[in-house]
Structure formats: structure tokens, C-alpha cells
Amino acid sequence: MPRNRAVIYEGPGKVEVEEVSYPEFELKDGPGVNPANVGRKLPHAAILKAVATNICGSDQHMVRGRTTAPHGLALGHEITGEVVETGPDVEFIKVGDLVSVPFNISCGRCRNCKEGKTGICENVNPDRPGSAYGYVDMGGWVGGQADYVLVPYADWNLLKFPDKDRAMEKILDLAMLSDIFPTGYHGCVSAGVGPGSTVYIAGAGPVGLAAAASANLLGAAVVIVGDLNKERLDQAHSFGCETVNVAAGEPKDQIEQILGVPEVDCAVDAVGFEARGHGRESEEEHPATVLNTLMGVTRAGGALGIPGLYVTGDPGAREEAARHGSLSIQLGLGWAKSLSFVTGQCPVMRYNRQLMTAILYDRVQIAKAVNATPIPLDDAPRGYHEFDEGAARKYVLDPHGMLASAS
Structure with a gap:
């Protein structure tokens, strides 16, 4: 053999x-x-x-x-x-x-x-x-x-x-x-990306970049990619994306500078459970940061595609609850804005x-x-x-x- x-x-x-x-x-x-x-x-x-x-x-x-x-x-x-x-x-x-x-x-x-x-x-x-x-x-x-x-x-x-x-x-x-291509595409489809959409994608790793390319393929008007890593943000910019460096502060403020309003039509979480905070907290892990941010920057009645990985067991988590997959998610905010969520494997x-x-x-x-x-x-x-x-x-x-x- x-x-x-x-x-x-x-x-x-x-x-x-x-x-x-x-x-x-x-x-x-x-x-x-x-x-x-x-x-x-x-x-x-x-x-x-x-x-x-x-x-x-x-x-x-x-x-x-x-x-x-x-x-x-x-x-x-x-x-x-x-x-x-x-x-x-x-x-x-x-x-x-x-x-x-x-x-x-x-x-x-x-x-x-x-x-x-x-x-x-x-x-x-x-x-x-x-x-x-x-x-x-x-x-x-x-x-x-x-x-x-x-x-x-x-x-x-x-x-x-x-x-x-x-x-x-x-x-x-x-x-x-x-x-990664179907996963990024699924995140965009789940978030309702279509012709003329404004889209925020959290994460400029391979899945986030695949999601950004997918948003372009689906006809989005503006694709904004957020990350902490300048080299990855430059990669997103290389094929026409706007970028947000979340180490510099909250994404909503930078989104408003790009769009004139602090909200987008659609949002995709391509980060998952090892998320870090924004601004001064960007060196620390805050596993619910991306989900809470996306709820905040997505317009009422919009949707979140969540291809980013979340687990039921994380032995390296800082908090006891997070070790068992329990995160401090602002579900009330999502409920109040009538947001839709799609999670799980593509x-x-x-x-x-x-x-x-x-x-x-x-x-x-x-x-x-x-x-x-x-x-x-x-x-x-x-x-x-x-x-x-x-x-x-x-x-x-x-x-x-x-x-x-x-x-």
C-alpha cells in the first residue's frame, strides 16, 4: 500500500x-x-x-x-x-x-x-x-x-x-x-446580503475574507470588514472592501464615518468564541464581544449570519461560564430590534x-x-x-x- x-x-x-x-x-x-x-x-x-x-x-x-x-x-x-x-x-x-x-x-x-x-x-x-x-x-x-x-x-x-x-x-x-467559500457565502446569505446591501463582516481571517468576496458576488453596495490585524485588513482592502480596525475603538463609530450612519443592513460573525474586546480592551478575550457588537450595528429587522465557531467546551476560557459555552449575550437588544440569527455549520x-x-x-x-x-x-x-x-x-x-x- x-x-x-x-x-x-x-x-x-x-x-x-x-x-x-x-x-x-x-x-x-x-x-x-x-x-x-x-x-x-x-x-x-x-x-x-x-x-x-x-x-x-x-x-x-x-x-x-x-x-x-x-x-x-x-x-x-x-x-x-x-x-x-x-x-x-x-x-x-x-x-x-x-x-x-x-x-x-x-x-x-x-x-x-x-x-x-x-x-x-x-x-x-x-x-x-x-x-x-x-x-x-x-x-x-x-x-x-x-x-x-x-x-x-x-x-x-x-x-x-x-x-x-x-x-x-x-x-x-x-x-x-x-x-471556507461556502461558509462565508452561507454567512452572507443567512444575513440577507443582496444587491445594494451594506454589510459589516467581523473578522478578516480566511472565512471573513471569503464572506467579503461572497458579499461582493451577491451584489452588496458596501462591504466593511473589521479586525485587529492590519495585514489582514490590507488583504480585505485589496479587493475593494472598506476596513475597520477595532483596536482603534468601537466599530459603530468607524462605520458611521464610512456610511454616514452607524448601522448596516446585514452583519456576519466570522470570528467566533476567541473574540477579543475593542479599543483599550483589544488585548483581552471577550467571547461575546462580536455577537453583541453585531446586534448593535445591524439595523432593526436585520439579520446576523454566524458562521464563526462557538463551542460547548472551552478549557482555555477566562470565565467559568464560558468554559461551558455560556456567554454574556445581550439577547434583549437583539429581541428589541427584531433581529434574526442563523448559527451552526454551513x-x-x-x-x-x-x-x-x-x-x-x-x-x-x-x-x-x-x-x-x-x-x-x-x-x-x-x-x-x-x-x-x-x-x-x-x-x-x-x-x-x-x-x-x-x-
């Missing part, structure tokens, strides 16, 4: 690239695998050779030690690959297909999947609805920051690119379809085919917007470190040198 290596979480602040077993059509015991999933037969699965596998901010939460992720967990849920083997129950996906893998693992059979709610599939995680590759409390499906990875329910989950050669010409853009399959077409027909350059940067798999520890230091880049692991060849 081919050699297989994977990026392994070895404790707070530490990841290593290590030899791991080649995938089999059965879920084996291992770090994070739910006991009820051990021994699960997977004749409906496919094994992929990873073409691109991205480092995500959600991975970074685990690597910082801000979740209950076990040591030894193979990371990675943003996967693009080439099919090298299929199980006996796979009918339509073929060896050689180039595919995008939604980070949500879903069965296609349960009530939620049939309703298009693939982020909360009922059949893949024995603990609760919803699952993902290489992620804490998500059932224990092995992560895809690796040479090879197994994908269950392949006919259902995999998005096949219609023309392999044409796809390889845009492979860095297409690699964003597994998570159901990637709701958007990925349309966004693929937008990429292939040059309607959006998402890799450029998020500054996608390929690096070898062996450089994953460096990528994690630089991303944690605030690099304005989306690191894309290139296990087999296929991205380098394509470029």
Missing part, C-alpha cells in the same frame, strides 16, 4: 507530520473515535489521494488547546482529492475523478439530509447531529491533512469537477469549496456546486481574495505557527506536489 502521512495534534501548540495507516473501508479505533463508530463498515466510501488539504481556523482552535480534542487526532476537514479506490457500494463516483469534499459528513438518508441540512446529519456521529473530518467530538472520522483519506457515502458527499484538466487550472480556487452541499460554476466561469477569484498559499505537507507545523501568529494567508497543504505542478 502507498505510504500515508498525516498532520497529528500532539497537544497545545504542537502538531507533527507522522506516518499513519492507509485508509480501509472500516472505521478503526483511534484518538477521538466514538466507541459506537468503531468497526463501522464503509462499503459506500471512497479513498482519495489528497490534492489539496487546507489549514482552517477551526483546526487552530484545537491546536491552541481551546477544545477537548485528544492528543493523537489526525487533523483536517478541507479536502480536495483524486479518487484512487471505491467501495463495492459506490455506483457513480469513479477512480480518477477529481472531487471536492464537503467538510460536513452526511449520510444522505436521514431527515435532516433530505431537508438539505447536511451540517446536522443524524447518522454519522453517535453523540449528536453533525460531523466533520478530523475534528473534536465529531464522531472520530479521520482527518484529511494527509496523503490519503477515506470519505464515506461517496456518491452523496463528493462533488465531481466536470472537466479534470480545466479544474486543475483553477485548483487553488476550487480547493476553497470544501469549507451546509456545504447547499452551495458548493453553484460556487464551483462561479469559479470555473471567472465570476470570482476566491484564492486571491483569501491569499491562498500552497505549502508542502511536511511544512504543516510552520503553516500552523504562522497562521496562529496572524499571517494574512490561507495555507493549503500540497501532499503530492500537484498544486505546484498545476501552477
Whole structure:
């Protein structure tokens, strides 16, 4: 069998690239695998050779030690690959297909999947609805920051690119379809972004930048991105966004300077639970800051898209309540303004085919917007470190040198 290596979480602040077993059509015991999933037969699965596998901010939460992720967990849920083997129950996906893998693992059979709610599939995680590759409390499906990875329910989950050669010409853009592009787009759709909208996006990391590009694609008139990191704000400005440095003070004052009013039509939280305060409190964590700010700057009757990650367990939180996912949210403000909220995993399959077409027909350059940067798999520890230091880049692991060849 081919050699297989994977990026392994070895404790707070530490990841290593290590030899791991080649995938089999059965879920084996291992770090994070739910006991009820051990021994699960997977004749409906496919094994992929990873073409691109991205480092995500959600991975970074685990690597910082801000979740209950076990040591030894193979990371990675943003996967693009080439099919090298299929199980006996796979009918339509073929060896050689180039595919995008939604980070949500879903069965296609349960009530939620049939309703298009693939982020909360009922059949893949024995603990609760919803699952993902290489992620804490998500059932224990092995992560895809690796040479090879197994994908269950392949006919259902995999998005096949219609023309392999044409796809390889845009492979860095297409690699964003597994998570951050649909996630950013979902945040904007959930917030009601449309032609002529004014939009505030909290966070200029990759998901925030993807949301900003999505807002432009949806026809927003003004897209304002807020962050503490000047380099990331400059990246947002590079494709036409207005920017707000929240270290300088409250976003509403800077929004008013841009728009003439202190409110926007739509708002997106692309930060999540490791949020910091604003102004003089920008060096301290205040996990409810972004949610409360968005309620304050969104017009009455507006909506908030919340793709930013919030967790039920945060061992690194400053406050006891926050360690259990309880935040001091000004719900009364949101109620008084009749605001709508949409939270949870993005159901990637709701958007990925349309966004693929937008990429292939040059309607959006998402890799450029998020500054996608390929690096070898062996450089994953460096990528994690630089991303944690605030690099304005989306690191894309290139296990087999296929991205380098394509470029």
C-alpha cells in the first residue's frame, strides 16, 4: 500500500507530520473515535489521494488547546482529492475523478439530509447531529491533512469537477469549496446580503475574507470588514472592501464615518468564541464581544449570519461560564430590534456546486481574495505557527506536489 502521512495534534501548540495507516473501508479505533463508530463498515466510501488539504481556523482552535480534542487526532476537514479506490457500494463516483469534499459528513438518508441540512446529519456521529473530518467530538472520522483519506457515502458527499484538466487550472480556487467559500457565502446569505446591501463582516481571517468576496458576488453596495490585524485588513482592502480596525475603538463609530450612519443592513460573525474586546480592551478575550457588537450595528429587522465557531467546551476560557459555552449575550437588544440569527455549520452541499460554476466561469477569484498559499505537507507545523501568529494567508497543504505542478 502507498505510504500515508498525516498532520497529528500532539497537544497545545504542537502538531507533527507522522506516518499513519492507509485508509480501509472500516472505521478503526483511534484518538477521538466514538466507541459506537468503531468497526463501522464503509462499503459506500471512497479513498482519495489528497490534492489539496487546507489549514482552517477551526483546526487552530484545537491546536491552541481551546477544545477537548485528544492528543493523537489526525487533523483536517478541507479536502480536495483524486479518487484512487471505491467501495463495492459506490455506483457513480469513479477512480480518477477529481472531487471536492464537503467538510460536513452526511449520510444522505436521514431527515435532516433530505431537508438539505447536511451540517446536522443524524447518522454519522453517535453523540449528536453533525460531523466533520478530523475534528473534536465529531464522531472520530479521520482527518484529511494527509496523503490519503477515506470519505464515506461517496456518491452523496463528493462533488465531481466536470472537466479534470480545466479544474486543475483553477485548483487553488476550487480547493476553497470544501469549507471556507461556502461558509462565508452561507454567512452572507443567512444575513440577507443582496444587491445594494451594506454589510459589516467581523473578522478578516480566511472565512471573513471569503464572506467579503461572497458579499461582493451577491451584489452588496458596501462591504466593511473589521479586525485587529492590519495585514489582514490590507488583504480585505485589496479587493475593494472598506476596513475597520477595532483596536482603534468601537466599530459603530468607524462605520458611521464610512456610511454616514452607524448601522448596516446585514452583519456576519466570522470570528467566533476567541473574540477579543475593542479599543483599550483589544488585548483581552471577550467571547461575546462580536455577537453583541453585531446586534448593535445591524439595523432593526436585520439579520446576523454566524458562521464563526462557538463551542460547548472551552478549557482555555477566562470565565467559568464560558468554559461551558455560556456567554454574556445581550439577547434583549437583539429581541428589541427584531433581529434574526442563523448559527451552526454551513451546509456545504447547499452551495458548493453553484460556487464551483462561479469559479470555473471567472465570476470570482476566491484564492486571491483569501491569499491562498500552497505549502508542502511536511511544512504543516510552520503553516500552523504562522497562521496562529496572524499571517494574512490561507495555507493549503500540497501532499503530492500537484498544486505546484498545476501552477
